[in-house]
Amino acid sequence: MKIAVDAMGGDYAPVEIVKGAVEAVKLHKLEVVLVGDHAAITKELAKYAYDKNLISVVHASEVIRMDEAPAVAVRKKRDSSIVVCNRLIKEEQADAVVSAGSTGAAMGASLLGLGRIKGIDRPAIASIIPTLTGYCLLLDVGANAECKPVNLVQFAIMGHIYAKKIMGIAQPRVGLLNIGEEESKGKELYVEAHRLLKESKLNFIGNIEGRDITRGRADVIVCDGFVGNVVLKFGEGLARDLMWMIKQELKKNIFVKVGAALVFTQAKGLKKRIDYAEYGGAPLLGVNGISIISHGSSDAKAIANAVRVAKECVEKKVVDCIRDSIHETILGDDEDARV
Amino acid sequence: MKIAVDAMGGDYAPVEIVKGAVEAVKLHKLEVVLVGDHAAITKELAKYAYDKNLISVVHASEVIRMDEAPAVAVRKKRDSSIVVCNRLIKEEQADAVVSAGSTGAAMGASLLGLGRIKGIDRPAIASIIPTLTGYCLLLDVGANAECKPVNLVQFAIMGHIYAKKIMGIAQPRVGLLNIGEEESKGKELYVEAHRLLKESKLNFIGNIEGRDITRGRADVIVCDGFVGNVVLKFGEGLARDLMWMIKQELKKNIFVKVGAALVFTQAKGLKKRIDYAEYGGAPLLGVNGISIISHGSSDAKAIANAVRVAKECVEKKVVDCIRDSIHETILGDDEDARV
Numbered sequence: 001m002k003i004a005v006d007a008m009g010g011d012y013a014p015v016e017i018v019k020g021a022v023e024a025v026k027l028h029k030l031e032v033v034l035v036g037d038h039a040a041i042t043k044e045l046a047k048y049a050y051d052k053n054l055i056s057v058v059h060a061s062e063v064i065r066m067d068e069a070p071a072v073a074v075r076k077k078r079d080s081s082i083v084v085c086n087r088l089i090k091e092e093q094a095d096a097v098v099s100a101g102s103t104g105a106a107m108g109a110s111l112l113g114l115g116r117i118k119g120i121d122r123p124a125i126a127s128i129i130p131t132l133t134g135y136c137l138l139l140d141v142g143a144n145a146e147c148k149p150v151n152l153v154q155f156a157i158m159g160h161i162y163a164k165k166i167m168g169i170a171q172p173r174v175g176l177l178n179i180g181e182e183e184s185k186g187k188e189l190y191v192e193a194h195r196l197l198k199e200s201k202l203n204f205i206g207n208i209e210g211r212d213i214t215r216g217r218a219d220v221i222v223c224d225g226f227v228g229n230v231v232l233k234f235g236e237g238l239a240r241d242l243m244w245m246i247k248q249e250l251k252k253n254i255f256v257k258v259g260a261a262l263v264f265t266q267a268k269g270l271k272k273r274i275d276y277a278e279y280g281g282a283p284l285l286g287v288n289g290i291s292i293i294s295h296g297s298s299d300a301k302a303i304a305n306a307v308r309v310a311k312e313c314v315e316k317k318v319v320d321c322i323r324d325s326i327h328e329t330i331l332g333d334d335e336d337a338r339v
Numbered sequence: 340m341k342i343a344v345d346a347m348g349g350d351y352a353p354v355e356i357v358k359g360a361v362e363a364v365k366l367h368k369l370e371v372v373l374v375g376d377h378a379a380i381t382k383e384l385a386k387y388a389y390d391k392n393l394i395s396v397v398h399a400s401e402v403i404r405m406d407e408a409p410a411v412a413v414r415k416k417r418d419s420s421i422v423v424c425n426r427l428i429k430e431e432q433a434d435a436v437v438s439a440g441s442t443g444a445a446m447g448a449s450l451l452g453l454g455r456i457k458g459i460d461r462p463a464i465a466s467i468i469p470t471l472t473g474y475c476l477l478l479d480v481g482a483n484a485e486c487k488p489v490n491l492v493q494f495a496i497m498g499h500i501y502a503k504k505i506m507g508i509a510q511p512r513v514g515l516l517n518i519g520e521e522e523s524k525g526k527e528l529y530v531e532a533h534r535l536l537k538e539s540k541l542n543f544i545g546n547i548e549g550r551d552i553t554r555g556r557a558d559v560i561v562c563d564g565f566v567g568n569v570v571l572k573f574g575e576g577l578a579r580d581l582m583w584m585i586k587q588e589l590k591k592n593i594f595v596k597v598g599a600a601l602v603f604t605q606a607k608g609l610k611k612r613i614d615y616a617e618y619g620g621a622p623l624l625g626v627n628g629i630s631i632i633s634h635g636s637s638d639a640k641a642i643a644n645a646v647r648v649a650k651e652c653v654e655k656k657v658v659d660c661i662r663d664s665i666h667e668t669i670l671g672d673d674e675d676a677r678v
Contacts, residue, residue, distance in 0.1 A: 179481060179564070209572050210568065210570065211575050214577050214578060214580040214581075229518040236549070237551060241470075244471065248361035
């Protein structure tokens with residue numbers, strides 16, 4: 001198995017990306033092809049000892065910057081690292097792509113290079129959220145700011161597959177993010193999505209309110225990409241700022257410092273649970289291939305974990321499963337029956 | 340000054356509501372009129388020693404339950420506690436209303452009883468959010484699941500007034516919640532609202548991403564009621580569950596328990612900062628009167644604080660200020676120039 005990694009994408013590219021790729025090949029028994037500026041990548045690679053058979057470099061002369069309009073950039077910059085990564089999959093020289101660059105560009109390049117799965121109108125980005133009892137999958141977290149009810153249903157089906165195949169949940173509980181429990185609650189989009197989800201074959205448990213996301217009531221939580229993106233980033237910011245506030249409180253008292261040291265040593269398990277780097281990346285579900293989108297500030301650990309996620313998606317044939325499931329659930333036997 | 344308190348609204352009504360009213364008259368130099376079942380209220384009042392001149396009871400024979408459709412219920416149940424509270428303001432027998440009952444009913448009863456301020460198409464619920472540097476005001480947090488761009492601009496103006504008058508911020512920084520910093524980001528509603536806010540006289544600082552809400556970059560953050568409600572409840576749930584997870588981690592090690600005890604004693608200041616009961620209630624801005632909506636699970640402390648918030652709003656003439664400001668900012672000299 002070979003994973004294409006966009007060496008030029010992310011706040012700490014190429015340094016942390018190359019380091020992460022080296023860690024990944026050591027840990028996960030796979031090959032990585034680093035895509036981007038050949039000189040810059042080989043300079044970084046020279047710092048490490050690794051099996052030369054497992055890491056190769058493919059040169060790409062361009063980079064898509066964070067401030068470029070993604071839809072235009074992926075069409076214009078055909079030799080950009082992220083576009084080349086997706087081309088490698090198309091040409092069967094790689095099995096998946098990992099990028100910590102512009103989310104819009106990663107999405108655009110995968111849509112352009114891999115295409116959509118038949119039956120999926122809009123791909124969605126799915127993110128793992130830690131809960132009191134384990135983890136849940138929230139989608140869409142940013143691919144689609146505007147959605148139709150049928151999009152939310154398709155997100156639910158893709159989330160169901162992912163939770164089953166990758167998270168190992170036999171019968172995933174699917175919830176719809178909303179502002180009240182009753183099915184009449186929320187805006188039109190959500191009322192209609194609720195109706196469609198209730199009619200589907202999914203294990204739909206109804207609406208999930210904001211305060212229940214981290215409670216572990218649902219395994220898959222579906223929402224539009226605007227709400228999902230705000231929630232994901234708010235959670236990240238709140239957890240970070242709350243931890244900072246706790247530390248500041250503790251610094252005020254010298255006696256408490258001893259206690260704090262003990263506490264923070266013990267709380268490492270918790271820190272690991274709420275650290276996005278542990279999850280590595282969020283899959284873009286609905287495209288015809290495995291595309292993992294990593295956090296812009298990914299370090300080597302996050303990249304190595306994203307490569308692991310990519311590997312699992314390839315092994316568990318996530319794309320094939322979504323293709324089959326969408327056909328059964330939405331298309332039925334007769335394609336005209338499509339919602 | 341006299342504050343009407345809905346004695347029948349909330350998970351712990353009338354017990355905690357009556358207790359909170361007694362605390363409020365002791366702390367805040369004002370009168371409270373408790374509205375609801377006369378027998379139930381007087382039974383609770385009998386438990387306390389208080390100045391009989393400061394607390395009166397007005398009987399209301401009906402209660403609007405959480406599961407009733409609010410718009411219908413406020414029209415049908417004219418003798419419900421929340422409807423009577425608002426009628427008392429209309430009849431100038433009270434200066435403000437506080438309710439921890441159904442948010443929809445509290446909103447509906449205030450809309451029906453008090454009416455809208457001229458120039459405001461949709462009232463909004465504004466909630467205080469603790470940040471690293473102080474507090475910010477988030478609105479709308481649930482009054483309007485669907486919004487138009489002009490609604491968001493009106494929310495911004497009302498938030499500006501509230502931050503200035505009640506939070507004491509001379510020149511409030513107004514931000515628009517969005518999924519990216521660039522003004523082209525987000526959905527149509529937000530792109531258009533951004534354009535209108537940029538043209539306004541407000542101190543508009545642009546888009547605020549989810550991860551920046553608790554950073555303290557903006558004093559007023561504007562969004563539609565669907566997103567705001569999800570964010571508010573998610574923050575409440577996450578803070579609660581994160582604290583629980585920390586405690587669970589600490590329990591695993593007996594040596595750490597000593598440290599934990601020290602830490603949690605010291606962290607009381609922080610707990611106070613993130614405890615919604617400290618803020619008491621969220622004002623419904625845009626109606627022709629002061630209406631404070633409290634959390635459904637309000638205890639006596641939360642109710643006493645909500646009464647304090649109501650008092651401040653009356654003293655600072657928040658309604659008059661919004662009325663004048665909307666006229667200047669939106670209506671201008673010529674009413675036809677209204678956005």
